Amino acid sequence: MDVNVAAASVSALVGLGVGLTAALAFRWSEKEHLPSKRTDQQEEPALPPGVDTVLSVLRSCAVVLDESDQVIKASSAAYALGLVRGGAIAMDSMLAMARLTRRDGEIRQADLDIQRRASGGEVLAVSVRVAPLGSRLVLVLVEDLTEARRIEAVRRDFVANVSHELKTPVGALSLLSEAVQDASDDPEAVRRFSGRMLIESARLTSLVQEIIELSRVQDDERLVDPEPVPVDELVAEAMDRCRHQAAAKQITMAAGGIAGLHLYGNRGQLAAALGNLVENAVNYSPARTRVAIAARKLPGAKQDAVEISVTDQGVGISEKDRERIFERFYRVDPARSRATGGTGLGLSIVKHVAASHGGTVAVWSVEGQGSTFTLRLPAGRAAGQEPSREDDPAVLPEQSESDESAPTAPSAPTLTAAPEAMP
Numbered sequence: 001m002d003v004n005v006a007a008a009s010v011s012a013l014v015g016l017g018v019g020l021t022a023a024l025a026f027r028w029s030e031k032e033h034l035p036s037k038r039t040d041q042q043e044e045p046a047l048p049p050g051v052d053t054v055l056s057v058l059r060s061c062a063v064v065l066d067e068s069d070q071v072i073k074a075s076s077a078a079y080a081l082g083l084v085r086g087g088a089i090a091m092d093s094m095l096a097m098a099r100l101t102r103r104d105g106e107i108r109q110a111d112l113d114i115q116r117r118a119s120g121g122e123v124l125a126v127s128v129r130v131a132p133l134g135s136r137l138v139l140v141l142v143e144d145l146t147e148a149r150r151i152e153a154v155r156r157d158f159v160a161n162v163s164h165e166l167k168t169p170v171g172a173l174s175l176l177s178e179a180v181q182d183a184s185d186d187p188e189a190v191r192r193f194s195g196r197m198l199i200e201s202a203r204l205t206s207l208v209q210e211i212i213e214l215s216r217v218q219d220d221e222r223l224v225d226p227e228p229v230p231v232d233e234l235v236a237e238a239m240d241r242c243r244h245q246a247a248a249k250q251i252t253m254a255a256g257g258i259a260g261l262h263l264y265g266n267r268g269q270l271a272a273a274l275g276n277l278v279e280n281a282v283n284y285s286p287a288r289t290r291v292a293i294a295a296r297k298l299p300g301a302k303q304d305a306v307e308i309s310v311t312d313q314g315v316g317i318s319e320k321d322r323e324r325i326f327e328r329f330y331r332v333d334p335a336r337s338r339a340t341g342g343t344g345l346g347l348s349i350v351k352h353v354a355a356s357h358g359g360t361v362a363v364w365s366v367e368g369q370g371s372t373f374t375l376r377l378p379a380g381r382a383a384g385q386e387p388s389r390e391d392d393p394a395v396l397p398e399q400s401e402s403d404e405s406a407p408t409a410p411s412a413p414t415l416t417a418a419p420e421a422m423p
Contacts (some may be wrong), residue, residue, distance in 0.1 A: 004315055051133065053136075061142040064133060069250045070212075072137070081124070083142060098138045107131045111145070125149045158328055162211065169204040173197055209347040213272055214328070214352065226357075228380045229270055231261040231295045231306060238278040239295065245279070249287045253278070257294035261306050264380030265357040267271050273353040274308060276346035277373045281312035289313040297379060304344050304379040305359070309372055316367035325363065326351040350375070 051073075055062040061078035063071055073369050074084045082090060097108050109129045115122070125145045133139040175196045183189035235255050246253050263270060274293075281291045291312050298305045317325060328348045350373075354361040359377035 058141070059143075061144070063140040063142075065089065065102075065104065065140065067136050067139045067258050069095060069098065078142065081142065081144065083140075089140065094128055094130070094140055094142070097128060098140055101130045101132055102138050105132050116199040154328070155282050161328070165207055166204070169200040169207070172200040173204070176200065201267075207345075210349060214345055225375065226265045226380075227267065229263045229265060229267045231263060231308065232259060233276050234263075234267075234271055235293050235295065235308070238275040241275045242279050242282045244371075245282050246291070249282070249285070251282055251285055251287065252290045253282070253293070254290060255293045257296050261295050261297055262355070263306055263377050263378040265377070269353045269356070273350045274310075276350050277310040277375070280346055281314065281371070281373075285312045285314040297374070305376050306379045307374055307376050309374040311370065313370040315371055317363065317365040317371055320365055322363055322365060326361070 051064075055064070055073060055075055058075065061075075061081050061083055062075040063078050066072050069088065071084050071087050071089060078084050083094070084090060089098070091112075091114055093110075093112055093114075097110065100106075103109055107130065109127070111125065111127050112138040114124050114126055127140045127143045127145055131139050131141075131145075176193050179193045180190055180197070183193065198418060239253050239255060242253065245251075278291065278293060285291060289312070290366065291310065291328075293310050295306060295308045298307055326347050328345055350361050354375055354377065357377050359375060362374050362376070363371060364374075365371035
């Protein structure tokens with residue numbers, strides 16, 4: 001009996017030992033197969049106090065890497081720029097800088113060009129700054145300089161183009177003045193050379209005036225002291241400005257639309273903008289065609305708008321050129337522009353004047369059929385005029401400056417979208 005009890009006790013102890021061994025083996029196996037995420041969470045380095053808040057308000061893209069190069073914190077801008085993918089930094093050059101900084105603790109900075117896959121391979125110019133963050137973390141700050149670099153390139157091109165444009169008439173005037181001196185005994189030669197001098201001096205004056213005008217409006221700042229400006233007077237002034245060029249090419253200029261409209265802004269800037277549009281239409285139209293200027297009022301929820309369209313029957317503008325015609329000094333046909341005396345600043349001035357007045361400028365064009373440029377600006381009222389319940393405008397009689405037998409200008413479509421803004 002005692003032997004049986006002892007045997008049972010031994011069996012129980014053996015069973016308990018086997019059970020404990022199995023349980024320990026199971027727990028060990030479970031620990032070995034736990035997802036690495038849990039271990040990483042337990043061992044993940046903590047950000048220093050306040051760093052999380054600072055990173056959330058930085059304008060630069062911010063990424064924090066741990067000792068295994070894993071991203072433990074990244075700003076939304078870093079994800080938007082494509083710097084972080086799959087929990088790791090996506091740029092090998094930045095990763096190499098981070099590893100060097102982790103090794104020696106030195107702050108590093110470099111300018112890099114990176115390719116952004118999400119935008120079809122767009123190359124971005126960025127400034128990268130890498131610094132140690134505590135003893136185990138590395139902070140990577142990335143600032144997108146693409147727009148700043150583009151603006152700087154535009155400024156360099158602007159200076160180069162201005163220098164070139166100024167050099168041409170100045171050089172011509174110098175040579176012509178020498179020619180006049182040498183031909184002082186020949187009245188006919190003096191008259192011929194002096195006539196050329198007048199043309200070159202007018203070209204120089206026009207260029208300087210447009211540069212001054214562009215410098216005034218290029219910041220697109222809102223006007224300080226706007227005033228009511230009659231649209232009828234702006235149209236008449238623009239037509240008068242181009243009367244001689246139009247008459248020389250037998251181009252008919254016609255004004256139509258709604259009379260009595262007013263804009264609210266700077267009269268000089270508005271006159272320059274509309275004058276540039278009409279002058280371009282005349283310069284780029286073949287002989288015996290028609291240029292039409294029309295104004296209409298568009299009711300709006302908050303404020304009415306006035307649309308002034310200038311339509312020509314010229315050579316038209318290709319789609320690729322339409323995207324750039326509002327850039328400074330950009331010319332669709334450089335040879336033709338030099339022949340017409342254009343400076344390449346007129347449409348840029350138009351764009352900036354529209355922006356500073358809270359409006360837009362748009363273009364519709366078909367090669368071989370002509371173009372329509374449309375200014376859309378906030379409407380104003382004449383001084384002392386009370387707002388009426390509903391305007392009942394009269395139609396302006398058509399005004400012609402030359403041959404009435406010219407063909408009718410192509411109808412202008414309604415344009416609501418402004419072109420891409422210039423850098």
